[in-house]
Amino acid sequence: MAAISFRNVTKRFGAKVAVSNVSFEVPEGSAFGLIGPNGAGKTTSFSMMAGFIRSTDGSVTVLDHVPTDVAALGSRLSVLPQDAILPPRDQVGELLVFLANLQGIGPERREKCARDVLEEVGGKDWWKTRCGELSHGMAKRVQLAQALLGEPTVILLDEPTAGLDPRAAHEVREIISRRKRAESTLVISSHNLQELETLCDFAAILDRGQLVAKGSMSELTGAGREVIFQLAPKKGTREIGVVPEAVLAAISGVKRVLVDRDRLIVSFDPTALEAEDVIQSVLEALFASGLRIGGVTKGQGLEKRVMDLTDA
Amino acid sequence: MNPLAEIVALFVRELLRSLRSGKAVILATLSFLVGSALALGITRLEESELIRSASDPAHMMEFREQAYSAFVGMSAAHKLVESPLEVAGIAWINVFFCPLLITLIGFDAMSSDLQFRSVRYFTSRARRSSIYLAKMLGVFALISTILLVIASLGWTVVIANGIAAPAVTLKWGVRFWISTLPIVLAWTSIAMLIGSQFKTPMLSLLTTFVGFFGVWVFGVAFSHYFHSEALGWIYPGTFTPMLITLEPADLGKGLAGTLGSTVLTSGLGVYLFTQRDV
Numbered sequence: 119m120a121a122i123s124f125r126n127v128t129k130r131f132g133a134k135v136a137v138s139n140v141s142f143e144v145p146e147g148s149a150f151g152l153i154g155p156n157g158a159g160k161t162t163s164f165s166m167m168a169g170f171i172r173s174t175d176g177s178v179t180v181l182d183h184v185p186t187d188v189a190a191l192g193s194r195l196s197v198l199p200q201d202a203i204l205p206p207r208d209q210v211g212e213l214l215v216f217l218a219n220l221q222g223i224g225p226e227r228r229e230k231c232a233r234d235v236l237e238e239v240g241g242k243d244w245w246k247t248r249c250g251e252l253s254h255g256m257a258k259r260v261q262l263a264q265a266l267l268g269e270p271t272v273i274l275l276d277e278p279t280a281g282l283d284p285r286a287a288h289e290v291r292e293i294i295s296r297r298k299r300a301e302s303t304l305v306i307s308s309h310n311l312q313e314l315e316t317l318c319d320f321a322a323i324l325d326r327g328q329l330v331a332k333g334s335m336s337e338l339t340g341a342g343r344e345v346i347f348q349l350a351p352k353k354g355t356r357e358i359g360v361v362p363e364a365v366l367a368a369i370s371g372v373k374r375v376l377v378d379r380d381r382l383i384v385s386f387d388p389t390a391l392e393a394e395d396v397i398q399s400v401l402e403a404l405f406a407s408g409l410r411i412g413g414v415t416k417g418q419g420l421e422k423r424v425m426d427l428t429d430a
Numbered sequence: 431m432n433p434l435a436e437i438v439a440l441f442v443r444e445l446l447r448s449l450r451s452g453k454a455v456i457l458a459t460l461s462f463l464v465g466s467a468l469a470l471g472i473t474r475l476e477e478s479e480l481i482r483s484a485s486d487p488a489h490m491m492e493f494r495e496q497a498y499s500a501f502v503g504m505s506a507a508h509k510l511v512e513s514p515l516e517v518a519g520i521a522w523i524n525v526f527f528c529p530l531l532i533t534l535i536g537f538d539a540m541s542s543d544l545q546f547r548s549v550r551y552f553t554s555r556a557r558r559s560s561i562y563l564a565k566m567l568g569v570f571a572l573i574s575t576i577l578l579v580i581a582s583l584g585w586t587v588v589i590a591n592g593i594a595a596p597a598v599t600l601k602w603g604v605r606f607w608i609s610t611l612p613i614v615l616a617w618t619s620i621a622m623l624i625g626s627q628f629k630t631p632m633l634s635l636l637t638t639f640v641g642f643f644g645v646w647v648f649g650v651a652f653s654h655y656f657h658s659e660a661l662g663w664i665y666p667g668t669f670t671p672m673l674i675t676l677e678p679a680d681l682g683k684g685l686a687g688t689l690g691s692t693v694l695t696s697g698l699g700v701y702l703f704t705q706r707d708v
C-alpha cells in the first residue's frame with residue numbers, strides 16, 4: 119500500500135514549470151529518496167507532499183488525504199523543512215512543547231515527548247536556549263527533533279544532513295536509521311547520494327522537473343543484476359593479467375561479461391542468480407586465473423546511475 | 431486538535447511573542463507618549479476651562495449636548511450628556527490613531543513568518559484558518575490593550591484635574607473603550623488581509639499604509655464628495671458615532687457594519703491564506 123501517491127502532478131510558478139506530470143508512489147513503511155540535481159524539482163515535490171504548496175495539476179495524497187488536510191492527518195505526518203528558520207525568540211523546549219500541543223499530544227506527555235526527542239538528537243542541554251542562539255548544526259538537530267515528535271507515520275526530511283560536519287551528519291543518519299527500523303515511512307530529499315543509497319529502499323530520480331527513473335534502490339543501481347569487480351595489478355607490476363572471459367560467460371545465468379580497463383562488469387539474470395552467487399563463482403574463476411581483486415560492488419552505485427540519467 | 435483549541439493555543443503564543451519582542455518596549459513608550467500628549471491636550475479643552483471657571487452645570491450640559499449632537503445627533507446626544515467630553519475625546523482620538531498603531535504592530539504578523547518560512551512548522555500541525563485568525567486576534571488584543579493604556583493616562587489626568595469624578599470617568603471611559611473595540615477589530619482585519627499577501631515585512635508595511643489610505647479616500651473623501659452613504663461603510667471609523675450611542679438601532683447598525691466588515695475581510699484573508707503557497 120502507498121503511504122504517499124503522486125499522480126500526474128504538475129506544478130507551475132507563473133510560466134516556469136517546476137514539476138511536470140510526475141507520478142510515483144512511496145510504499146508504506148519504506149525509506150524513499152528524492153534524488154536530482156539543483157532545479158530538478160525535489161524541493162517542490164517535497165513541499166507538495168508536506169502541504170506547503172499545492173499542485174497545479176494532478177493529485178498528491180498522503181495516507182489517502184490531501185496533504186493540507188491537517189485535521190485528517192493530525193500528528194501522522196511530520197516534516198523537516200530545509201529552509202524554514204526556527205522562531206528565533208522561542209526557547210527550544212518551549213517551542214517543542216508548543217508544537218507537541220498543536221500535534222494533539224496530551225498535556226501529561228508533552229514535555230516528556232519534547233525532552234525525549236531533544237535527547238535523541240543530542241540536544242538535551244538546549245532546553246532553555248533560544249532558537250536564535252543555536253548554531254547551524256544545533257538548529258538542524260532541533261528541526262529534526264520537531265519532526266520526530268510523537269509517533270508520526272510519515273516523516274518527510276528535506277536535506278537532513280545539509281551543512282552538518284561529518285560527525286553530526288553521521289549521527290543524524292543513525293537517528294534516521296533508527297526511525298526506519300521503527301517502521302515509519304520516510305521520505306528523504308538529499309544531494310548526498312551515498313547517504314540516500316545507504317538509507318533508502320526506494321527512490322525517484324528527477325531532472326528538470328521530470329521523473330527520469332523510479333523503483334527500488336536495487337533496481338536503480340543495478341545491484342540485483344550487475345556485479346563490478348575492481349581488478350588490482352600483480353605485485354611489482356602494472357599488469358592486471360588476463361581475465362577468463364569465456365569461463366565467466368559460461369557461468370549459468372551470467373548474461374554479459376565486460377572488461378573496462380581495471381573493472382570487470384558481470385551482468386546476470388536476477389531470476390536465475392543472486393548477486394552473492396555471482397560474486398562467489400566469478401571470484402573462484404578469477405583466483406584460479408591468478409588475478410588479484412581490489413574490491414567488489416553490487417551494481418553501479420547510485421551516483422553513477424544519477425550521472426547517467428541527469429544532464430550536466 | 432479542534433479548531434477553537436488551536437486558535438487559543440496559537441493566540442496565546444502570538445501574545446507572548448509580541449510581548450517578548452523589542453517592539454513591545456517601543457510600543458509601551460509610544461503608548462506613554464501618545465497618552466501624555468492626550469493628557470496635556472485635555473487640559474486645554476474648552477470644557478475643562480468651563481469646569482475650572484466653575485461654570486453653571488446647566489450651561490455645561492447644554493455645551494456637552496451641542497458638542498455631542500454634532501457627531502451622534504440630538505437624540506443620542508441627550509443620553510450622553512452625563513459623560514465628560516474629555517473622556518469621549520480620548521476614545522475619539524484612539525479611534526483616529528488606531529489604524530496607525532495597527533499598521534505599526536500588525537504589518538509583520540504574518541509576513542515575518544512567511545519570509546523565513548517559520549510558518550511551515552505550524553501549517554503542518556494546525557489549520558491555516560486557525561493560524562490566520564489567531565494572529566489577527568493577537569494583534570487585536572495587543573492594540574486594544576495599548577489603547578486602554580493610552581486612555582488610562584487620559585482618564586488619570588481627567589480625574590487628577592477634577593474634571594470629572596473617578597466613578598464617572600471610569601464608567602464612561604471603559605464604556606467608550608469597549609465601543610471602540612469593534613472598530614479596532616475591523617481595522618485589524620483589513621490590515622491582516624493586506625499584510626498576509628506579502629512575504630517581505632517592509633512591503634507589507636507600505637502596502638498596509640497604502641491600503642488604509644485607500645480605505646480613507648473611498649470611505650471618507652469619496653463618500654462625502656459623491657454623497658454616498660454606502661461608500662462610507664468601507665471606512666470603519668464611520669461607525670464610531672453609532673457605537674458610542676445608547677440607541678439600540680444605531681448600536682445594531684454600528685455592530686453590523688464593523689463586524690460585517692471584519693467577517694468579510696477576515697473570511698477573504700483566510701481563504702487566500704489557505705490557497706497560497708507557504
